[in-house]
Every structure is written in C-alpha cells, then in structure tokens.
Amino acid sequence: MIIGKGFKEEELSVQAVRKIRDLARQVRADVLRMTHLAGSGPSGGAFSVAEALLTLLAGADIDPTDAENPKRDRVIVTHEHATPTLYAALGRLDFFDLDDAVSLYRKAGSIFEGALERSVPGVEWGGASQGQGLSVACGMALSARWHINKPNIFVVMSDEEQQRGEIAEARRFAKKYRLNNVTAIIDANNVQSAGKTSEIMPQNIKYEYIADGWDVIEINGHEPAELYQAVRRASQIQSTPVLVIANTTMGCGVSFMENQPEYYSRRLTDEEYEEAMRELSESSSLDEAADYRVAFGDFDIEFTVEEPSEPRIEIGEPRTYTPDSAVSNLGAFREALCDVGEVNKEVEEGNIAVFDCAHVLEVGVEAFAQKNHERFLQAGLSNQGAATIAAAMSFEGIAPVIVDFGVNALAENYGQLRQADLNRSSLKVVATNLGLDAGSMGKSIQCIDYIGLAANLFGFKIILPADANETDRALRYMLKQPGNWILGVNSGDSSIITDEKGTPLFGGDYQYEYGSVVRVRDGEGGVLLSSGHMLGRALKVWEKLAETDNAPELLHVSDPLEVDRAEDEVLLKALRKGRVVTYEDHNSRTGLGGFVANVIAKRGISCRLMTLGTDAYCLSGDAEDLYKWSGLDVETVAAKTAKFIKKR
Numbered sequence: 001m002i003i004g005k006g007f008k009e010e011e012l013s014v015q016a017v018r019k020i021r022d023l024a025r026q027v028r029a030d031v032l033r034m035t036h037l038a039g040s041g042p043s044g045g046a047f048s049v050a051e052a053l054l055t056l057l058a059g060a061d062i063d064p065t066d067a068e069n070p071k072r073d074r075v076i077v078t079h080e081h082a083t084p085t086l087y088a089a090l091g092r093l094d095f096f097d098l099d100d101a102v103s104l105y106r107k108a109g110s111i112f113e114g115a116l117e118r119s120v121p122g123v124e125w126g127g128a129s130q131g132q133g134l135s136v137a138c139g140m141a142l143s144a145r146w147h148i149n150k151p152n153i154f155v156v157m158s159d160e161e162q163q164r165g166e167i168a169e170a171r172r173f174a175k176k177y178r179l180n181n182v183t184a185i186i187d188a189n190n191v192q193s194a195g196k197t198s199e200i201m202p203q204n205i206k207y208e209y210i211a212d213g214w215d216v217i218e219i220n221g222h223e224p225a226e227l228y229q230a231v232r233r234a235s236q237i238q239s240t241p242v243l244v245i246a247n248t249t250m251g252c253g254v255s256f257m258e259n260q261p262e263y264y265s266r267r268l269t270d271e272e273y274e275e276a277m278r279e280l281s282e283s284s285s286l287d288e289a290a291d292y293r294v295a296f297g298d299f300d301i302e303f304t305v306e307e308p309s310e311p312r313i314e315i316g317e318p319r320t321y322t323p324d325s326a327v328s329n330l331g332a333f334r335e336a337l338c339d340v341g342e343v344n345k346e347v348e349e350g351n352i353a354v355f356d357c358a359h360v361l362e363v364g365v366e367a368f369a370q371k372n373h374e375r376f377l378q379a380g381l382s383n384q385g386a387a388t389i390a391a392a393m394s395f396e397g398i399a400p401v402i403v404d405f406g407v408n409a410l411a412e413n414y415g416q417l418r419q420a421d422l423n424r425s426s427l428k429v430v431a432t433n434l435g436l437d438a439g440s441m442g443k444s445i446q447c448i449d450y451i452g453l454a455a456n457l458f459g460f461k462i463i464l465p466a467d468a469n470e471t472d473r474a475l476r477y478m479l480k481q482p483g484n485w486i487l488g489v490n491s492g493d494s495s496i497i498t499d500e501k502g503t504p505l506f507g508g509d510y511q512y513e514y515g516s517v518v519r520v521r522d523g524e525g526g527v528l529l530s531s532g533h534m535l536g537r538a539l540k541v542w543e544k545l546a547e548t549d550n551a552p553e554l555l556h557v558s559d560p561l562e563v564d565r566a567e568d569e570v571l572l573k574a575l576r577k578g579r580v581v582t583y584e585d586h587n588s589r590t591g592l593g594g595f596v597a598n599v600i601a602k603r604g605i606s607c608r609l610m611t612l613g614t615d616a617y618c619l620s621g622d623a624e625d626l627y628k629w630s631g632l633d634v635e636t637v638a639a640k641t642a643k644f645i646k647k648r
Contacts, residue, residue: 254276583637
C-alpha cells in the first residue's frame with residue numbers, strides 16, 4: 001500500500017512521494033506504449049495528470065478487489081486526453097492486468113476504448129464527456145447523501161474543459177445543495193489541441209469558482225506531497241465544495257514535448273517514441289505487446305457490462321378518470337407523481353428525485369415540490385447539468401425524473417442524453433409541450449422532433465400516452481423500469497378515450513404494456529394510426545368517417561419506436577388492409593409515419609401509405625388554429641382520409 005486509504009495520514013512519507021513519482025514516470029511510458037501500438041491517441045496531453053490520478057487513486061477509499069463497493073470513494077475523470085493515463089494508473093494499482101490495457105488500447109473488442117468505458121474496473125463514468133464530470137459528481141454525491149453515506153467524490157478535469165457551460169451549471173448546483181464532499185481537481189497545463197488555452201479562450205478559473213462560493217486551493221500538480229495535502233484538506237472542509245487547481249506542464253517528463261501544443265493529442269513518430277522512452281528510462285520494445293494485440297480475438301477479455309438497475313420505488317395504485325373528467329394529460333401526470341411521492345414517504349432510503357428546470361408551474365411539478373420538498377431539486381435553467389446529475393443518481397437505485405419542455409429536455413439535452421445512454425443509466429425524462437399543442441409559445445417551443453430524437457438513442461424508450469388514464473399508468477410503469485425512458489405529456493385539453501360502450505379504454509383494470517398496439521375502433525376501410533394525445537383527434541376523424549360507413553380501423557401506438565422492432569399481430573394484420581394513414585403532430589419523416597413505412601418496406605406488405613404530420617415549423621397562436629393551418633385539424637384530416645381510402 002502506497003498511501004493509507006482515506007487520506008488520514010497527516011502527510012506523505014518520503015518513500016510514498018518517491019513511489020508516486022516513479023509510478024508517474026512508468027505511467028507516462030505506458031501511455032506512449034498504448035498510443036504507439038494503437039497507432040493513435042494522445043501523448044503529451046495525457047502526461048500532465050499522472051501524479052494527480054495516482055495520488056487520488058492510491059489515497060481514496062477504494063479497494064481494487066471490490067471496486068463496486070457502494071461505500072467507496074468515487075474518482076470521476078472526464079478529461080478526454082487523460083483516458084490512457086487513467087487506464088495505466090488503474091493497471092499499475094492492480095485494478096486489472098496492466099498488460100491488457102497497454103496491448104489492447106483502442107483494439108476492437110477490447111474494453112480499453114479510446115474514450116472511457118464503464119466496464120473497466122475503476123471507471124465511474126464513460127465516454128468523451130468533457131464538461132460533464134462535475135455534474136456526475138453532483139449526482140453521485142446526492143445519491144450517497146440520500147443513502148445515509150458520505151464518501152469523498154473526486155472529479156478530475158482539464159483547464160480547457162472549463163470552457164464548457166455545463167461546468168458552471170454544476171458548480172452552482174453543488175454549492176446550492178451543499179455537496180461539500182465534492183472535490184474538483186483541475187489539470188491546469190494551459191495547452192489544448194488548438195494551442196495555448198489562455199489564448200484559445202481566456203478565463204479566470206480560480207475566481208469563477210470563488211464567485212460561486214467554492215473554496216480554492218492552488219498547488220504544483222507534479223508534487224505528490226502538495227497534491228496529497230490539498231486533497232486531504234479538501235476532504236476535511238465541511239462548509240463548501242473545494243477546487244484544487246493543479247498547475248502542471250503538458251508533456252511533463254519528455255523535454256521536447258513539454259508545453260508544445262503539437263504533441264498534445266498526436267501519436268509520436270518512431271524516432272520521437274524512441275527518444276521519449278530513453279528520457280523516461282523505459283524500454284521501448286513493443287514486441288510482446290504487439291504479439292498479444294495480434295493474437296487477441298473478438299471479445300477475448302471477459303468482462304461484465306453492468307445492466308441498468310431497477311429503481312427501488314413503490315408506484316402505488318393507478319387512478320381512473322371518467323369520461324366527464326376535465327383532466328389533461330399534464331394534470332394526470334401531476335396527480336400520479338404526487339401519489340408516487342406519497343407512497344414512498346415511508347421508505348427509509350430516498351428513491352425518487354424530481355428535477356425541475358425553472359418551469360415548475362408549467363410542467364406540473366409544483367404539487368410534488370410542496371409535498372416532497374426533500375426529493376425536489378430545482379436546477380433553474382441549468383437543464384443540461386440537471387440531466388447529467390439525474391443520470392448519475394440512477395446508478396444507486398434511485399428513480400431520477402427530469403421534467404422540462406420537450407425542446408429543452410430532448411433537443412437541447414441531446415448530448416447529455418446520449419452520454420447517459422452510453423453509460424447505461426436509468427434516467428426518466430418527462431417532456432411537456434410537445435408538437436403544436438404548445439400553441440402560442442411559438443415555433444421555438446413547439447417540439448416536433450421528439451420521436452426522431454429519441455430514435456437515435458439506442459437505449460432510450462419513449463411513451464406517448466393518449467389520455468389522463470394512460471398517462472397515469474404509463475408514468476407509474478416507467479418509474480419502475482430500469483434503463484432510460486421518455487414520457488411525452490401534453491398540457492392541452494384531451495378527452496378521456498372510451499370504448500364503444502363509453503367505458504374508459506385505459507382506465508379500470510387496464511394495464512399499460514410497453515410496445516403493444518391498442519385497437520380503439522374496428523373498421524374495414526383501411527387503418528388509421530395515431531400516437532399520443534392525437535388519439536382524441538383521430539377518434540373524432542373516425543366518427544366522421546363512420547357517419548358515411550367508410551371508417552377505417554383505428555389503432556393507438558403509444559410506443560412508436562417499437563413499431564418496427566416488434567412483431568405486433570394487431571398492427572401487421574391492420575396494415576394488410578391496403579390503405580394506411582398515420583396522423584401525428586410530429587415531423588412524419590422521422591415520427592410515426594416513418595416508422596410505419598419501415599414496417600411496410602421491411603416486411604413486404606402490399607399497401608398504400610399516407611403520412612399526415614408537420615412538414616415545417618409552425619406559427620405562434622391558438623393550438624386549434626395551428627392544427628388547421630398545418631392541415632391537421634379534424635375536418636381536413638377526415639376529408640383527406642376519406643378520399644385516400646376511396647382510391648382502393
């Protein structure tokens with residue numbers, strides 16, 4: 001053991017300082033071996049953080065043989081060019097076989113990817129997620145607090161990373177919620193790929209953090225004794241989160257690389273490699289590692305990809321709204337969320353977190369906030385930081401719910417959702433104000449690409465409920481599921497969908513089942529498919545056509561991403577009726593219409609398809625006027641559908 005765990009010793013011994021310095025030299029050589037063998041990867045940009053990572057990993061309360069212990073300290077790294085350094089440091093400290101990391105860095109089938117991967121023992125957050133690390137730290141600190149645990153949460157970042165806006169969002173969030181066990185360490189080497197950081201984008205990192213209420217310690221980042229003292233002091237400060245600015249030298253340890261931006265991110269030439277290894281007093285031979293790399297077959301390394309955990313949450317009993325109920329989907333979401341909060345109040349460990357992004361009244365979370373203050377997190381307009389914080393919380397069995405306008409939750413947060421997906425989180429997104437239903441808020445808020453955005457995220461599922469009853473059941477279902485989910489909730493008026501007898505179709509004993517297509521009305525003149533809140537309008541279209549005995553079968557698709565993934569017999573049988581109409585207030589090329597077209601083409605179904613949806617950004621005005629302007633009002637759709645069906 002190099003350092004006692006938990007930074008309990010008052011100072012590093014001379015032997016420990018010497019050992020960390022020697023390990024840092026070896027780690028730099030490991031980085032050069034990795035990048036040279038792989039034929040790509042950062043060199044000089046990876047060198048400056050070596051001492052910081054080794055000091056943290058050696059002193060943090062983390063057992064390499066039990067790297068998933070829930071009480072462990074966390075070391076989060078989002079400095080993109082630190083990836084090979086972290087692999088080498090973890091290997092040197094016995095988290096895994098170092099030879100695997102050196103030989104198989106960036107090799108297809110290896111877990112040692114060019115960007116960090118959570119499958120690697122010791123890696124807490126994966127991907128080239130610069131700017132997200134502090135948000136991840138906030139999420140993990142909150143989870144630990146709610147589980148009556150307070151490990152140290154360390155996050156290592158670069159100085160160039162501070163140019164990202166999400167850093168500022170997380171910085172303020174950490175201070176507001178007193179996440180005082182968070183310590184940030186900045187590898188301040190003043191170099192990035194494009195040149196000197198101070199010239200690329202001037203910034204005053206120290207005083208930005210001080211202005212937001214952080215304590216700041218500034219040290220020499222290549223001195224293990226100073227690093228240790230700074231981290232020890234930071235872990236003892238209980239009044240505020242702490243930033244450690246570790247001033248470092250890019251390319252440290254190899255004279256011709258130091259402070260030279262050209263060496264920041266590129267692989268060295270053979271001659272440069274030989275010279276660098278001589279300066280590091282390390283063998284330059286790659287023969288054995290190269291043989292291992294060549295012999296490596298697909299997925300020869302055995303590793304476990306941790307699946308998303310199921311939230312430990314109670315969902316209560318669903319409500320049933322009668323046909324005379326004047327309850328919108330948003331109203332039903334509001335009530336169901338409060339119900340879930342109530343049934344979980346007696347749970348000892350926190351298991352639901354609801355994030356709002358400054359729209360508490362408009363997105364239906366005000367009642368939950370009032371009744372469950374300790375589980376409600378107001379992030380202001382920091383929606384990107386909130387998404388990452390929420391995703392990180394989900395690793396501890398908490399069901400984190402972020403509620404926001406669709407354009408913010410999905411379009412603006414796309415990068416954050418993608419990283420959550422890559423890290424196999426269990427994030428729950430509730431997106432409101434979808435489609436033309438946003439009305440007078442204008443085209444910038446009318447989210448007409450919510451299905452298409454979700455479709456590009458391989459691990460996300462989306463639910464678009466039709467009415468208040470289905471919204472209630474869909475929310476409860478989603479909160480209980482592992483993985484990443486999106487629930488689309490509209491705020492406009494929506495009637496309760498009933499069967500032919502007037503009984504609520506999605507009420508009573510109805511149980512929501514993801515991926516199933518629901519037959520709402522029978523018909524022979526083709527099929528009309530609708531999704532989400534548009535089902536109420538589609539039903540009115542069906543009723544108009546039924547007056548002329550020309551009604552198609554009406555189907556409700558609440559999960560459009562599953563249309564061409566599943567073999568739904570109700571859907572496939574309906575499509576073979578010959579005339580198919582899809583009806584949505586979404587871009588039909590990437591929405592329900594596009595997915596139905598895929599089903600038809602892939603299965604060779606002989607039919608004609610008419611897709612009715614938005615084909616341009618709309619106006620600002622009353623929703624009913626906008627549907628009419630877009631040709632999506634009931635009268636226009638009924639006329640188009642009648643004409644289309646008669647062409648048989």
